[in-house]
Amino acid sequence: MSLTVEAPVQANPVEAFVRTERIPHVWCPGCGIGTTVNCFSRALQQSKLDLEKVVVVSGIGCTGRVAGYVKLDSFHTTHGRAIPFATGMKLVNPELTVIVYSGDGDLTAIGGNHFIHAARRNLDLKVICVNNFIYGMTGGQVAPTTPVGAICTTTPYGSFDEPFNLPFLAESAGATYVARWTAFHVRQVTHAMTEMMRKKGFCFLEILSPCPTLYQRRNRLGDGLEAMKYYKDQSVVRHGANTKEIAISFQGPIVVGKFIDIERPVFLERMNKQLTRTLDAEYAGCVGENVCG
Amino acid sequence: MTKLTGTAEKAKKVRGIVHINKNRCKGCGFCIEFCPPSVLEFSDEFNAQGYHPPRLADGDGCTGCDLCGMYCPDFAIYAVMIKNRQQGSAAHHDAV
Amino acid sequence: MEADPVGVLTGIHFLDGDQACCEGALAAGCRFAAGYPITPSTEVVERFAQRVPQVGGIFVQMEDELASSMALAGAVWAGAKAFTVTSGPGFSLMMEYVGYAAMTETPCVIVNVQRGGPSTGLPTLPAQADMMQARWGSHGDYQIIALSPNSPQECFDLTVDAFNFAEQYRVPVFVMMDECVGHMTEKVVIPSPSEIEIVPRRFTRLPHDKYLPFRAGVDGVPEMVRAGDGYGIHVTGLTHDERGYPSTSAETQRQLVDRLMNKIRQHTDEIVRYEENAVEDADVVVIAYGITARVAMHAVQMARERGVAAGLLRPIVVWPFPEKRIRELAARTRAFVVPEINYGQIVNEVERVVAGRAPVQLIPGAGGAVHHPEDILEAIISHASAEVAK
Structure with missing residues (x-):
């Protein structure tokens, strides 16, 4: 005999981290962004960070909406500018763990300049990039990540220019942690997010994620589930792989794993060191009460 | 909203309990496809959004691994292990 | 403070x-x-x-x-x-x-x-x-x-x-x-x-459960919190309600934009600031700001030396525009002369406010140099003598 019991006290673990009054969210059926939010919530739990000191900053686009759903101090900025916003916030209050959570177009097209410079400076930011190979919110235009040959609304005869290989870009610019997983790899994504939260420095995680409404449909690749099966079947785990060699081709194999995990002084450490060396006792320091008044 | 489904007389065998918030479901099928013991299936009913939410096909099989909860993009399903359930209240309190 | x-x-x-x-x-x-x-x-x-x-x-x-x-x-x-x-x-x-x-x-x-x-x-x-x-x-x-x-x-x-x-x-x-x-x-x-008087940030004293980040007080300005204060705020450039949550409702848009406009409009008198020189009895009022106001002041002095009743109104706060004062002056001023180093920007505001009650003459500047006071003087005198000629 099957029976229905009253809901127990324990709720969906993600609910402690989302603004449940705003659910259902805007994401399409089969979109993987919500899946990454599950991973994020578990990572927050595992990291044992003080949630009052965790901030999510997003740009514009489908992934940009993450900021609106997480139950944290969260800032939905303009298109491409999540990293500059996060820069100002982190420098003024280094106690905050500042997570930049945005899409591939936002972070690497309109925000590409900020991305490479934040990596160069080694700002202590945790950048989570949900890469669905396309501009979703605006209806399916080609992105800097679109694999060659893919059909988009603005490449109706197939995309022909070279996409960014994001881990290679991040490493080249100076990131201290670089990983790539897919929405299929929920445990690994959670683990990578947890590692980033515990690590100091510019950390970058690329998560390939289905866009069934636009990328999959226009390219006759089935629905979100088909994309997830593709990730499952075609992903090859190669930790420490040379990022130069892990570009993604249309429906080709996907190299996943943690590629970079190094130590390098962060911007504020370098600044404090330099100013202490040159100004000595005259240096008033840069953090805390001085800045916030 | 949240419904707990189990099979009382086989309680000793049940290792996990799955919770489904039917009306949040958008029918992507991730939970069904990637459930390691394959205990979920689409139901015939429609939810308020017009999708077929999953249901527990095999009440004995759930291990409480919560992979469904990890995959569900709509926060509509999750599973807990029985032993965790008894400690659940306190654990959740910590998370909030 | x-x-x-x-x-x-x-x-x-x-x-x-x-x-x-x-x-x-x-x-x-x-x-x-x-x-x-x-x-x-x-x-x-x-x-x-x-x-x-x-x-x-x-x-x-x-x-x-x-x-x-x-x-x-x-x-x-x-x-x-x-x-x-x-x-x-x-x-x-x-x-x-x-x-x-x-x-x-x-x-x-x-x-x-x-x-x-x-x-x-x-x-x-x-x-x-x-x-x-x-x-x-x-x-x-x-x-x-x-x-x-x-x-x-x-x-x-x-x-x-x-x-x-x-x-x-x-x-x-x-x-x-x-x-x-x-x-x-x-x-x-x-x-x-x-x-030095300093206006501190208007941080809220409300407890977490009472605070809404975009609920304004009577002056139309909401109180702030900081990230990390534990309020769990959401801030977006999207049209948003008092909670800060995005909304696509026309009514939410109206309420928000109304408030963004009115919090300045309703305090215009407290914000507006200008400096006047010899305006009380002036037939011709020069309206100039920034560096151009210094040149214009020189031209006004030259006009006065020639017996022409010229004055200078210098907006210090340019936006919001000091329209109330200019409207008052328009009732009794023969002409306005507006030199600015552009091809006509603030002069448009002056024309709007004067609304045809007096001539408004722009003395444009393309940039690269400030005005010659003589050019402003010439305009002042032309308006003064036009009146005399009547």
Whole structure:
């Protein structure tokens, strides 16, 4: 005999981290962004960070909406500018763990300049990039990540220019942690997010994620589930792989794993060191009460 | 909203309990496809959004691994292990 | 409240406008600046970069003006007072951020040391051609405050005021300098900290469960919190309700934009500031701001020497525009003369307010030089003698 019991006290673990009054969210059926939010919530739990000191900053686009759903101090900025916003916030209050959570177009097209410079400076930011190979919110235009040959609304005869290989870009610019997983790899994504939260420095995680409404449909690749099966079947785990060699081709194999995990002084450490060396006792320091008044 | 489904007389065998918030479901099928013991299936009913939410096909099989909860993009399903359930209240309190 | 002494360089100094502006920011409690090099404004942040490590704060040179302006928002929501400094081309790039700051009610100061345009134009020479851009440069409806200093002393004073206005009304505030004022060196008196009035950030005292980040008080201005204060706020450039949550309802849009407009409009009388010289009995009133006001004052004196009753009205706060006063003057003034280093910007406001009750003559300037006082004098006399001829 099957029976229905009253809901127990324990709720969906993600609910402690989302603004449940705003659910259902805007994401399409089969979109993987919500899946990454599950991973994020578990990572927050595992990291044992003080949630009052965790901030999510997003740009514009489908992934940009993450900021609106997480139950944290969260800032939905303009298109491409999540990293500059996060820069100002982190420098003024280094106690905050500042997570930049945005899409591939936002972070690497309109925000590409900020991305490479934040990596160069080694700002202590945790950048989570949900890469669905396309501009979703605006209806399916080609992105800097679109694999060659893919059909988009603005490449109706197939995309022909070279996409960014994001881990290679991040490493080249100076990131201290670089990983790539897919929405299929929920445990690994959670683990990578947890590692980033515990690590100091510019950390970058690329998560390939289905866009069934636009990328999959226009390219006759089935629905979100088909994309997830593709990730499952075609992903090859190669930790420490040379990022130069892990570009993604249309429906080709996907190299996943943690590629970079190094130590390098962060911007504020370098600044404090330099100013202490040159100004000595005259240096008033840069953090805390001085800045916030 | 949240419904707990189990099979009382086989309680000793049940290792996990799955919770489904039917009306949040958008029918992507991730939970069904990637459930390691394959205990979920689409139901015939429609939810308020017009999708077929999953249901527990095999009440004995759930291990409480919560992979469904990890995959569900709509926060509509999750599973807990029985032993965790008894400690659940306190654990959740910590998370909030 | 009084200024924090650590940032106040009390005393008599010989500074250019850019340097004085930097001292104004420090005196106002600004401890964060982000900038990108651009002539003729860079000296402001060069000085800030030199001074702020001893005061306690940060300067960061960003990769472009899009970034340096948006970095302010992050700094402000983390709790700092923040400003950025730029000129024409950079000002254009910052318009994206201006709209965001207006929409999210992020108090901040943007200094524009104006140079000749359009485009790269005249990097080292003056203009006043960004006055309308300051008011209207970002898309959508919003209100801002803009000030126009005409001396290094005012570059100090008005930068302090700009921060105070920003905190009082939670809008982006512009200090609209020009290359001449920025590079002009004069005596600047910096008062003691106790003589400098500072408006602190309006942080809420409400408990977490009572606070809504975009619910305004009677003055239309909501109270703030900082990231990390535990309130779990959401801030977005999307149209949002009092909770800060996005909304696509026309009614939410109306309520929000109404408030963004009205919080300035309803306080115009408290914000507007202008200086008058010999206006009471003037037949011809010259309206000029910034460096041009100094030239215009000279022309007014020359006119008076010739027996022509000329006067000068100098808007110090340019936006909101001092329309009430100009409307009063229009009832009894024979003509208005408006010299500005552009092809007609503030003159349009004067014409709108005067509404045909008196002739309004623009004396344009293309940029690259200030006016000759004789050109302004000639216009003053032509209007005066036209009256005599009747």
